[in-house]
Amino acid sequence: MARTVLKFGGTSVGDLDRIANVADIVAARAEQGEQIAVVVSAMAGETNKLVALAEGAAGNGLAREQYDDEYDVVVASGEQVTAGLLALALRKRGLKARSWLGWQLKLKTNKSHGKARIMGFDDSSLPDSMDAGEIAVIAGFQGVTEDERVATLGRGGSDTSAVAVAAALNAQGCDIYTDVDGVYTTDPRMVPKARRIKKISFEEMLEMASLGAKVLQTRSVEMAMNHNVPVRVLSSFLKPGEPNPGTLVCAEEEIVEKQVVSGVAYSRDEAKITLFGMPDKPGVSAKLFAVLAQSGINVDMIVQANARGPDRANMVFTCTDRDSPFAKETLEKMKDEIGFDSMEVTRDVSKVSIIGVGMKSHTGVAETMFRALSEKNINIDVIATSEIKISVLIAAPYTELAVRALHTAFGLDAE
Amino acid sequence: MARTVLKFGGTSVGDLDRIANVADIVAARAEQGEQIAVVVSAMAGETNKLVALAEGAAGNGLAREQYDDEYDVVVASGEQVTAGLLALALRKRGLKARSWLGWQLKLKTNKSHGKARIMGFDDSSLPDSMDAGEIAVIAGFQGVTEDERVATLGRGGSDTSAVAVAAALNAQGCDIYTDVDGVYTTDPRMVPKARRIKKISFEEMLEMASLGAKVLQTRSVEMAMNHNVPVRVLSSFLKPGEPNPGTLVCAEEEIVEKQVVSGVAYSRDEAKITLFGMPDKPGVSAKLFAVLAQSGINVDMIVQANARGPDRANMVFTCTDRDSPFAKETLEKMKDEIGFDSMEVTRDVSKVSIIGVGMKSHTGVAETMFRALSEKNINIDVIATSEIKISVLIAAPYTELAVRALHTAFGLDAE
Structure with a gap:
């Protein structure tokens, strides 16, 4: 029989009415x-409350x-509660259902507690239970390490759980129910003319x-792509x-x-760091980015430009705004x-x-973008490209x- | 090295300050x-909150x-949180510590979810961890069934967890830290002259x-007696x-x-049921109490007295006040x-x-009791005795x- 995985996030299970x-x-x-x-998150607000307790302790x-590791023990309890509650609510409706925690599911992860990666399923009895007609209610966001400790997958990890379960079950699809009714061409709170894709x-x-759209966690999309699991994003706020x-x-x-361009994304959590007068010789950039990588700073865009002096260059790169004070401190120490x-x-x-796969086969996309920005007198500081963005x-x-100018320029505005 | 189990109840871990x-x-x-x-309960109030959610769902x-079974999944999360938090608080103090959940501990129970009984430990790695110098922080109240479901031990089950762990570890003792500083000769809120035993x-x-003292759960005392684990009840509200x-x-x-008499206990959760005119012939009482047992009604005191009519008797028994409406309903259906x-x-x-083990060797205890009550003009309705109560x-x-009269009559009043 065809199997489907459904996933409900925190606001979708925020109280008993929402769970019903x-x-x-x-x-x-x-x-x-x-x-x-069904994969469920913790009730909205619970995870934050548990994180605050762990930090306080x-x-x-x-x-x-x-x-x-102990943070994971504390925080994983949130999804456990929701899974039990939804199993009860389903039974109340006369359905066969049971909850599954990470360790019961045998969803194995590596030992990177707090942001663990899924390694796979290890001889789970989940398929047997489903074949016996039970709806599986799965606590998202959590797995179990080889040495039987609780591990969580990092914020938004329930999406990744859901896709991993869908892949393991060879499901026909994974439906992510959320508080929006789909993925939009851009942030509809910013651009009222944004359209559902x-x-x-x-x-x-x-x-x-x-690049900034918050509907799905990046890793869940990666996993869906790798296992070719079709994912549908839809609203949990509509009635059946x-x-x-x-x-x-x-x-x-x-x-x-x-579409040539499918969407416009933005991120405000950015900082630009410019190093003036870097020696323009082999190995210097390698050393620079090795230092940053070892400090756990994720570098995004990189541009190198000639400086005025001889054998000197200016190096420009970006990282998250959050990381920037630490990046600054790290680089100051390494200045000499x-x-x-x-x-x-x-x-x-x-x-x-x-973003758009159409870019692969269409020319003039960059030109359209830069002209649209220049017409609004917006100065471009750094540019980065890939095949599709x-x-x-x-x-x-x-x-x-x-964002509004680009949304219009690429014909994305709703009529 | 000597091992000791400590147990802290809900009010002792009620917030981050208490956990510290x-x-x-x-x-x-x-x-x-x-x-x-260390065996811990859920933070005070959490279990009630989780029970309300489960009932609501x-x-x-x-x-x-x-x-x-799903109630257990929901409710067991409370102890999980406390165990993680206390492990963190101990590490903060430079100690090696880790949390243990029921399934990690392999504390096996039967399948009576909500009031499961401990069957034993199944190849737990707890002793190895303790030998390696780690303080074990154990989520109380929970175990795991043979088919890998979460099971809870019923209200107060953390005491039983603690004694079970102490027995399994062959510990020198089990110290139950609570919000009172010991077991008293009677309820000190009722009798200011009550003394710590x-x-x-x-x-x-x-x-x-x-018989009504709420300091320790009955099953935990049973288990301590069966395994000869000395249990100390002491205060968690004093500083080290x-x-x-x-x-x-x-x-x-x-x-x-x-002591001849060690303590005076009372219980207000009682009801007395009198059946008038029961046939006074073999098998009738057996049928009566079989019916009540099958309905899950726990009968306590029983007295049979002759009734006025020929071949008729009156039967008096007690059960908990909570059960009495159901007992009444059950018996009305079976009247004929x-x-x-x-x-x-x-x-x-x-x-x-x-209560007192001294009763075994002393005479006149009942006489003293009945006289003390009669001097206060208190009418005795039903009497039940055992070797030590x-x-x-x-x-x-x-x-x-x-209670006050008996406390004085048996010389228990503090000077």
Whole structure:
């Protein structure tokens, strides 16, 4: 029998009324004759409350490796509660259901507590239970390490759990129910003319998620792409029966009408660091980025430009705004070793990106983008491109203006 | 190395400050060179909150076997949180510590979800961890069934967890830290002259717990007696270093100065049911109590008296006040089959008991008890005795008067 995985996030299970609504949705789906596994997050607010308790108990003095495993024990309890409650709510509706915790599911992860990666399923009895007609209610966000400790997958990890379960069950799809009714061409709170996308490729969704769209966790899209699990994003706030087509994230081949540009993403959590007067000789850049990588600082865009002096260059790169003070501190300590003259950190910047698989076969996309921005007098600071996206760094106050201009320029506005 | 189990209840871990205080106590104990396992309850109020959620999700319509297993999943999360938090608080103090959940501990229980009984430990790695110098922080109240489901031990089950762990570890003792500083000769809120008992035998403590003293769960005392684990009840509200002798619950042989009567217990959760005109022939009582047992009603005191008519008797018994409406309903349905004339249910009654191993060798104890009550004009309704206790049923408004009178009559008042 066909299997489907459904996933409900924190706001969708935020209280008993919302859980009852989820039970109604699941019951309606189960009536259609599919085998259903439901992955649930903690009730909205619970995870934050548990994180605050863990931080309070540990104080400031604990190293991460002294903290993360017990943090996982505390925080994973949130999903456990929701899984039990939804199983009860389904039984109340006359359905067979049971909850599954990470260790019962045997969802094995590595030992990176707090942000563990899924290694696979180890001889789980989940398929047998589903074959016996039980709806599986799975505590998302959690797995178990080889040495039988609780591990969590990091914020948004329930999406990844859901896709991993769908892949392991060879499910026909994974439906992510959330508080929006799909993936939009851009942030609808910023651009009222944003439209729901009907179908989007894994690659585009991956770029959208990495570049700032918050609907799906990046890793879940990666996993869906690797296992070719079609993911549908749809609303948990509609009643069963109401039209709820959502957005289908699937392989590029299955999308007939390809857009040149599918969406516009933005991120405000950016900082630009400029190192003036770097020695322009082999090995210097390698040393610079090795230092940053070892410090756990994720570098995004990189540009090198000639400086005025001889054998000197200026190096520009971006990292998250959050990381920037630490990056600055790290580089200051290494100033003599790396050999730059001075450093400038600009924190009030944004990254705006256009994404579309159509770029592969269409020319003039970059030109359209740059003209649209220049017509609004928006100065481009740094540019980065991949096969299916172009990102530009601009001054933060221009973010909304840029996103709206690009949304219009690429014909994405709703009529 | 000697091992000791410490147990902290809900009010002792009620917030982060209280948990910090527990960590200080545990740290001080660990400094003395013992191997320590700590069993913790859920933070005060959490269990009630989780029970309310489970009841809310299930509604009224679910049969117990449809409810109890998922109830356990929801409710067991409370102890999980505390265990993680205390492990962090201990690490903050520079100690090696880790949390243990029921399934990690391999604390096997039967399948009576919601009130499961401990079957034993199954190849646990707990002793190895303790030998390696780690303080074990154990989520109380929970175990795991053979088919890998979460099971809870019923209210107060953390005491039982603690004693079970102590027995399995062959620990030198189990110290139950609570919000009182020991076991008292009677309820100190009712009788200001109540005294802390220094030592009490398992048998006496078992009667005290069954008869209404709320300090220890009955099953934990049973288990301590069966495995001869000395249990100390002491205060978690004192700072490390302050005198905190508590009450030692141990084998009778280890108590040199035996009291005739060690304590006075009372219970207000009582009801008396009288069946008038029962046929006075063999098999009728057996049928009556079989019916009640099958309905899950726990019958306590039983008295049969001749009735006026020929071949007729009146049967008097007690059950908990909570069960009495159901007992009434059950018996009304069986009226013709059992063959009684009429029934009376009296709910406003209390049971007052005196307990002491000294009764075995002393005469006149019952006489002293009945005289003390009669001097206060308290009418005795039903009497029940065992080797080490005498219980009487009286009208509820006389409870405090009776307890105080007996406390004085048996020389228990503090000077």
